[in-house]
Amino acid sequence: MTPNRPYLLRAFFDWIVDNECTPHLVVDAGYPAVQVPTQFVQDGQIVLNISPSAVTGFSLDMEQLSFNARFGGQPMQVYVPLGAVLAIYARENGEGTVFTAEEFLEDEDDFAPDLESVETSDEIIDETPPEKPEKKKGSHLRVIK
Template identity: 55%
Template sequence: MTDDSPGMTSHRPYLLRALYEWIADNDMTPHLLVDATRQGVRVPSHAVSEGKIVLNIAHRAVSHLEMGNHSIDFSARFGGVSQAVSVPVSAVLAIYSRETGQGMALPDDSAMAGSGGDAGPDDASGDAAGGPPSPALSAVPSERAPEGDGDGDDDGPPSGPRRTGHLRVVK
């Protein structure tokens, strides 16, 4: 991006809305993992565990759900009592299906908070005031190391194919 081109808004709210719709369209239960320590998070404190909270945002579990560009707002019952919930989009760590664990973990948005949230985390130009540039892209190492790499510890069988990451709900 050049210095004279306008910055783009955060892609987080768009990803959240799209994944919410995808999960709901597949008759699954969308859940949000939220960093409850972030400023602006309004959730029942008794439901927070280790600074995080998992929120069921399925249509049948909440009312008045509004997924805006800056916050996600709705009413939900906690212990039988209806309470207003407000979560800044930047506090959402992941959105996933309860049944399958499929979804997306979102990158930390705290670096963007100081810049007003309009610059993306992958702005490779660095800061005009001397901030460090983002790391450059590099090749991913192959599955199997080449023969004779010199470390002398190649007695065991080669490792199997790499597994990709997945989300798992831990209660």
């Protein structure tokens, strides 16, 4: 039989989002092929906010999940083999599930994406707000008594 972890993970993700809560994922950052921002790893684990409003390009299949997010203002592609997922829960109430640790499968290296480093510049971006449009004239509608 195929592993049930991807099905359970998708079901809990959908359930948490449908109940207007924020799904958080606990990941074993030391698991092979995991690509997460290492500066936020604590005790070998990282908690990731995977709500639709926090990530883009979210993808969950039978072997891995991946998405793009910003960490400390820097964009990053996150890649997590499903064996590295330790738990999924709602931030608001802690409802969710814990998964048992899985051993690394040798063929998981085949699923890891080839990522390249992206150059960033120290250029200051002009953050002045755009000019406000002219105020609109009053409504053409009138109150009739």
